[in-house]
Amino acid sequence: MGKSTYRRSGYEGIVVTAPVSVPYERYSPEPAHWWLARALSELGKVSGLVASDVDGLCVSSFTLFPDTAAGLTQHFGLVPRWLDHVPTGGASGVVTLRRAARAVQSGDANIVACLSGDTNHVDSFRAMLTTFSRFSQDASYPYGSGGPNGSFSLMTSNYMRTHDITRADFGKICVAQRDNALKYPHAMMKKPLTLDDYMNARLIADPIALYDCVMPCAGGEAYLVMREEDAKAQRLPCAHILSTVERHNSFPDDPIQIRGGWALDVDELWALSGIRPDAVDLLQTYDDYPVISVMQMEDLGFCEKGAAHDFIQSNTFTYDGSFPHNTSGGQLSVGQAGAAGGFLGLVEAIRQLTGGAIDNAVPGARYAAVSGFGIINFDRGLCSGAAILEAA
Amino acid sequence: MTEALQKPPKKNPQRRTDSPTLPPFARSRKAIAFTTAAAEGRFALQVCADCDHVSYPPREVCPKCWSMDLQWRDIPDGGKLIAETTLRTSVNTYFRERMPWRIGTIQLDAGPSVLAHVHGDVGEFERVRMIARTDKSGQGVMLALPEKETPNMADDRQLRTLTCNPKYRRALVTDGRTELGQRTVRALAEAGASRIFVGIAEEWRPYPGSEELRNIPGVEIMPLDVTDTISVNELAAEMGDKADILVNTAEYVRPGSPMQRHGVTLARDEMETNYFGLLRLIQAFGPGMKARGADGDNSACAWVNLLSVYALSNWPVYGTTSASQAAALSLSQSLRRDFAGSGVKVINILFGPLEESWRQPLPPPKVTPQRLAETVIRALTEGIENVTVGPVAEDIVRRYREDPFVLERELTQLHMGA
Numbered sequence: 001m002g003k004s005t006y007r008r009s010g011y012e013g014i015v016v017t018a019p020v021s022v023p024y025e026r027y028s029p030e031p032a033h034w035w036l037a038r039a040l041s042e043l044g045k046v047s048g049l050v051a052s053d054v055d056g057l058c059v060s061s062f063t064l065f066p067d068t069a070a071g072l073t074q075h076f077g078l079v080p081r082w083l084d085h086v087p088t089g090g091a092s093g094v095v096t097l098r099r100a101a102r103a104v105q106s107g108d109a110n111i112v113a114c115l116s117g118d119t120n121h122v123d124s125f126r127a128m129l130t131t132f133s134r135f136s137q138d139a140s141y142p143y144g145s146g147g148p149n150g151s152f153s154l155m156t157s158n159y160m161r162t163h164d165i166t167r168a169d170f171g172k173i174c175v176a177q178r179d180n181a182l183k184y185p186h187a188m189m190k191k192p193l194t195l196d197d198y199m200n201a202r203l204i205a206d207p208i209a210l211y212d213c214v215m216p217c218a219g220g221e222a223y224l225v226m227r228e229e230d231a232k233a234q235r236l237p238c239a240h241i242l243s244t245v246e247r248h249n250s251f252p253d254d255p256i257q258i259r260g261g262w263a264l265d266v267d268e269l270w271a272l273s274g275i276r277p278d279a280v281d282l283l284q285t286y287d288d289y290p291v292i293s294v295m296q297m298e299d300l301g302f303c304e305k306g307a308a309h310d311f312i313q314s315n316t317f318t319y320d321g322s323f324p325h326n327t328s329g330g331q332l333s334v335g336q337a338g339a340a341g342g343f344l345g346l347v348e349a350i351r352q353l354t355g356g357a358i359d360n361a362v363p364g365a366r367y368a369a370v371s372g373f374g375i376i377n378f379d380r381g382l383c384s385g386a387a388i389l390e391a392a
Numbered sequence: 393m394t395e396a397l398q399k400p401p402k403k404n405p406q407r408r409t410d411s412p413t414l415p416p417f418a419r420s421r422k423a424i425a426f427t428t429a430a431a432e433g434r435f436a437l438q439v440c441a442d443c444d445h446v447s448y449p450p451r452e453v454c455p456k457c458w459s460m461d462l463q464w465r466d467i468p469d470g471g472k473l474i475a476e477t478t479l480r481t482s483v484n485t486y487f488r489e490r491m492p493w494r495i496g497t498i499q500l501d502a503g504p505s506v507l508a509h510v511h512g513d514v515g516e517f518e519r520v521r522m523i524a525r526t527d528k529s530g531q532g533v534m535l536a537l538p539e540k541e542t543p544n545m546a547d548d549r550q551l552r553t554l555t556c557n558p559k560y561r562r563a564l565v566t567d568g569r570t571e572l573g574q575r576t577v578r579a580l581a582e583a584g585a586s587r588i589f590v591g592i593a594e595e596w597r598p599y600p601g602s603e604e605l606r607n608i609p610g611v612e613i614m615p616l617d618v619t620d621t622i623s624v625n626e627l628a629a630e631m632g633d634k635a636d637i638l639v640n641t642a643e644y645v646r647p648g649s650p651m652q653r654h655g656v657t658l659a660r661d662e663m664e665t666n667y668f669g670l671l672r673l674i675q676a677f678g679p680g681m682k683a684r685g686a687d688g689d690n691s692a693c694a695w696v697n698l699l700s701v702y703a704l705s706n707w708p709v710y711g712t713t714s715a716s717q718a719a720a721l722s723l724s725q726s727l728r729r730d731f732a733g734s735g736v737k738v739i740n741i742l743f744g745p746l747e748e749s750w751r752q753p754l755p756p757p758k759v760t761p762q763r764l765a766e767t768v769i770r771a772l773t774e775g776i777e778n779v780t781v782g783p784v785a786e787d788i789v790r791r792y793r794e795d796p797f798v799l800e801r802e803l804t805q806l807h808m809g810a
Contacts, residue, residue: 139449
């Protein structure tokens with residue numbers, strides 16, 4: 001059938017603000033509800049808003065069972081007129097941003113609290129893996145890794161072979177992120193990391209070694225979406241949303257994942273933003289494994305597909321480097337707090353653009369690109385998204 | 393190249409026997425069909441009846457044309473290894489104690505790419521031959537084999553977790569008086585079984601082939617009468633901890649429908665051997681085997697039931713015998729649950745009329761005891777749980793799959809000349 005054409009509108013007048021990161025813990029006896037509540041409580045402190053001010057709620061969490069965002073409204077004393085529960089894991093930061101921004105833009109809500117949080121009990125990560133998704137349960141976990149390590153090692157070895165990239169390239173990214181984490185107060189990994197440490201680390205699933213993997217932990221991340229005039233009235237430093245995209249199950253016929261949905265949507269992303277990749281001051285990629293960060297750099301147009309090796313070798317990736325990337329240390333050095341891992345990059349980008357970053361501030365940051373990737377269903381990540389933000 | 397399996401050392405009785413741990417066993421309902429095919433040694437995936445698209449993992453709807461008519465069909469088993477890894481650690485307790493473990497992505501000739509266990513002799517980016525088998529949790533998994541036979545191929549560590557190879561294992565054959573029992577013993581010896589305990593009831597009664605039986609390497613004649621609880625229990629007490637494989641060759645067969653019988657004596661004898669005999673063996677040997685499912689290279693691994701295909705649907709010519717076989721089949725299904733989680737497979741072999749004296753007047757095609765014995769070895773070495781042997785059995789199973797109620801009518805209707 002024919003398709004009608006309708007040009008997507010931008011997000012004029014809509015802002016993100018109040019970046020909140022709840023300090024992570026390796027293991028927590030508290031439930032996910034506690035981590036989301038703490039994130040909400042911090043949002044209140046940072047913004048000065050109270051429950052009656054917030055009329056929209058968007059939640060992302062894996063471990064909230066048996067509750068969803070609906071049950072949390074009563075728990076949190078909210079009476080929202082707009083509610084969403086986003087299940088896109090590592091893409092949930094960008095996806096909640098898109099949902100909330102449209103809700104505010106249309107007037108369905110005025111102020112949306114976007115919350116993410118998960119707990120990590122001793123042994124709960126293992127338990128969660130066994131019930132993560134039907135395709136994983138049927139076709140991936142029976143093969144041994146008991147988690148995404150296996151699928152990602154296959155993806156990584158294939159990517160290294162077909163895209164001329166080396167472990168040292170991945171290592172450079174990981175080491176830079178650790179350097180960034182040393183300047184970010186809430187990072188869990190505080191031991192300096194050298195390229196030698198990275199290269200000589202214990203193998204987990206060839207070619208993936210210890211420092212290619214994130215550490216599961218408990219934590220929360222949150223931010224607010226509202227109209228710019230409301231942010232100004234509340235004296236909240238904020239950032240504009242220039243452009244966003246999301247995509248799910250892109251390239252289903254690729255026998256093994258070498259690209260994500262960004263490759264389908266990259267032109268629209270930049271066209272709507274009005275800027276080009278070279279104008280971007282900092283990039284936050286979803287870094288569950290470094291190969292995915294590299295895939296995002298290529299698919300989002302920061303370098304040509306297959307040219308990441310030269311790009312990595314000719315840039316530095318610390319907050320004060322030539323290409324600031326994952327400036328808080330990313331999940332690889334801060335830790336992976338379940339669905340909050342999908343918020344981590346976005347919240348850090350808002351912090352950088354609103355003057356909230358202290359020791360790891362990117363000098364003169366104006367434009368940030370944020371990218372998400374989530375839901376490893378069987379053999380590949382399904383959800384991808386990206387957003388371009390500009391300091392207000 | 394696979395290193396040849398070494399004979400396992402004698403067990404140190406002071407050392408603790410490892411408890412069986414399990415690979416992940418949770419599956420969706422759709423995936424059970426994959427397991428069912430794997431248990432038969434078939435490599436089957438869903439094929440769309442409308443557009444022929446082959447899809448994986450198991451789905452409810454064709455992702456190409458949204459047809460709901462996805463059929464499990466045997467598909468070509470060829471493919472190519474396009475990425476591989478060796479896992480060094482796992483959060484799963486079963487794999488954790490078996491590291492390192494090789495897995496890979498295989499692009500199937502039939503279309504989809506799949507994640508699978510990879511045999512040690514498969515080289516990078518080589519062509520492979522896929523098999524589907526049940527793993528220690530009893531669920532279906534895939535393994536990529538080298539396209540061509542390699543030396544000691546069956547000894548591959550990962551492949552052996554899916555099979556019940558008799559090599560260096562100890563077996564109990566419950567009745568060695570019959571040709572079937574003796575052929576089975578010989579086939580087990582040829583397949584590398586290190587000790588074969590052979591049950592003989594009332595040994596003082598002579599039987600054909602006894603001399604040859606004794607001369608088979610590894611054979612130990614043991615007193616066993618499956619109709620006698622004390623006899624079964626005594627044998628289990630003596631060698632039950634060495635039963636890695638149990639092949640129940642005991643059977644009692646008499647022609648006749650219920651109305652052709654006078655009284656229940658024969659029917660009771662049939663039940664004593666075919667049903668209660670199996671039950672006695674299960675109670676005496678089952679718990680010991682279940683506890684030894686992870687006991688090294690000669691772990692307990694298989695319980696083999698030889699059942700008449702008329703266990704599925706009664707053949708009135710052998711009406712009461714069929715009923716006792718049906719009871720045994722039903723019991724074997726319950727045994728699957730008893731052994732679930734232990735790593736011991738229940739292998740059911742359904743055979744058509746056997747070439748032996750109590751089935752003497754039946755017309756061909758018949759199954760020779762030698763063919764049935766070879767089938768036992770094939771099921772063990774390949775790790776297949778459900779096998780049908782002989783043209784009659786294959787015909788009955790095919791009809792049974794199509795419609796068991798129609799089959800019942802076919803077997804019980806009046807026949808010309810019968």
